[in-house]
Amino acid sequence: MADGFLDHVGAVLAGIEAEGLMKREREITSPQGAWVTVAQPGEPGRRMLNLCANNYLGLADDPRLIAAATQATASHGYGMASVRFICGTTDLHRALERRLAAWLGHDDAILFAACFDANGAVFEPLLGEEDAVISDGLNHASIIDGIRLCKARRFRFANGDMADLQAQLQAARAGGARFIMVATDGVFSMDGTFADLGAVRALCDQYGALMMVDDCHATGFIGPKGKGTPAQAGVSADILTGTFGKALGGALGGYVAGAQPVIDLLRQRARPYLFSNALPPAVVGAALAAIDIAEVASDLRARLAENAAHWRAGLEALGFTLLPGHHPIVPVMLGDAPLAQAFARALGEEGILVSAFFFPVVPRGRARIRTQMNAALRREDLDFALAAFGRVGKALGVI
Template identity: 65%
Template structure:
């Protein structure tokens, strides 16, 4: 490796540091949960309130999931040491795919190492140069990268702007596109905004387009029995992608669910599926158990949204600038990247674990603390965290 190359890399890192945009990781030395133990900069804090995990239903340390994962090792081993089509498919992999498809109301599903891989896989095998993809401007990076891998013509519409979406649909149809796919997040994770799926699906029907939805921040807690955004609105979409790494247990793994023919072709052509190891048996077994908990989890969903309302009302009463919404993602807008990091540091001093979000995760000038509610948090936890926000916010000048 040349000195010139390393110098360039070092200069890039120095620039990131100078702009106040360096991301630093902190060590969690306990199980993931509503209260955690965190080590950072030589300081260890116990019983910290965790407000930045995607652990919406609080299942990441659920005893039932831990128990079935432990038991799985005797029956199914530790790892698969192979991709699926060679010798990496156990009975439990197909059980999970079929169970998940039934839960989501689809004919079949296919598992991936992560939803990032699922979104990287879904477009290229299904669409070619004769086709078109129309993507929401705020879609997750994995959708953007997946579209880049596909040879279909690309269009982008302004976030949830149905007039712009229709204009792009007309443009794609008039250009002679064979098939058109609309791609959108079900929930836009930086803002907590819900996609307008009723209007998206109406326009798709009008222009004979397909609809693909990434439902990572909805499956498990939005809609009846947590079946996601399409169920929340009572509409149907063609293809769903999602993750087991958030509400469905919080481990790892992604999926695509849809019509049988689509899933069958993805098994033959989806490169992240063909060239990546199968999910570990323990994760598969635990995901099956998580689906049982989620399907019967109305009490968890009720608690999650009770917490969300209490938390949002509390932050607003303190004078913080919040984005509107109903989702358990509640962004606290600060604007400046340095301020978001200072706020996160002060909150940690007060026993509250959050992360500052800034460019390139969000646009420059739109830095924030993205707080996320989960069902494991108690009113005592939330009051403790609100007190921390009040003290930290005043210390850094975010509120008066």
């Protein structure tokens, strides 16, 4: 290793620590759920209320998914040991792709190891230097990185600003773009706000553009039958990406759904698909079961909405500053990164598992505790957490 390299890396880490921006991981020794057991140095694990998981429908430890994963492993083995076009595809993979497409209202779907890979795969095979892509300013890092991989001209519009989107569409058209794709999250995960997909769709139609939507924080629990934000808005995305790592079981894996020629071309040219192992049978089998559950889970969606409303109202009553919205993501705004980390640590002492979010995940000065509701939480769990938030907020001078 080159002289001085590790010294350089160490100095960068020291700088991150000095700025109060160091992220630390906590070891969970139990299944994911409303309550989890977190390893503690030198002592038995501690049972904590988990308010920071993407486990929206509470399916991560559902016995039906565990049984489906076990059955798929028994019938199809542990792993595929190959990419799909060589010798890694099973009937389960195609069953899941067809199930996704039918549920979400598209011709076909294609699976990836993660939605980060799905978003990284979309743009480069479909758009060339003659084309343009217009991205919302708060889009997920995976969309940003995917766009960087393609040669299309890049435009950016302010988050949710339809006048700015129209201006960028006009600029792309004036620049002679052959095809234009507008890319947006359905839900912006740091803020818990929804894209105005009705307005985006109307502008895309007006200017002959494609609409691509990342629906990771919506599929399974937003819209009719959990079909996501396009269905909630009464529109259709030309390209829809999503994940099995959140509401649909919480394991891993992503997908792209769309028109048949689009999916066919991605099978031929999408590098994260062509050069990554196929999803393991256990994940595929459990994902199929998760879709079956989510499609009819009106009770779970209702409980999730009730939990989110109760939680938001309780935090507001305590005097916390929240970002407005009605998504199960409820950010508690603190501003300062060290304060956010101290707040998370203090809540940990109270038995509440939360995470502080700060730069570079969110802009400087916009640090927060991003709380997330799920359908497995009970009213008494939420009231226990609200009491802890109140004590910590007063102790740290936040409220």
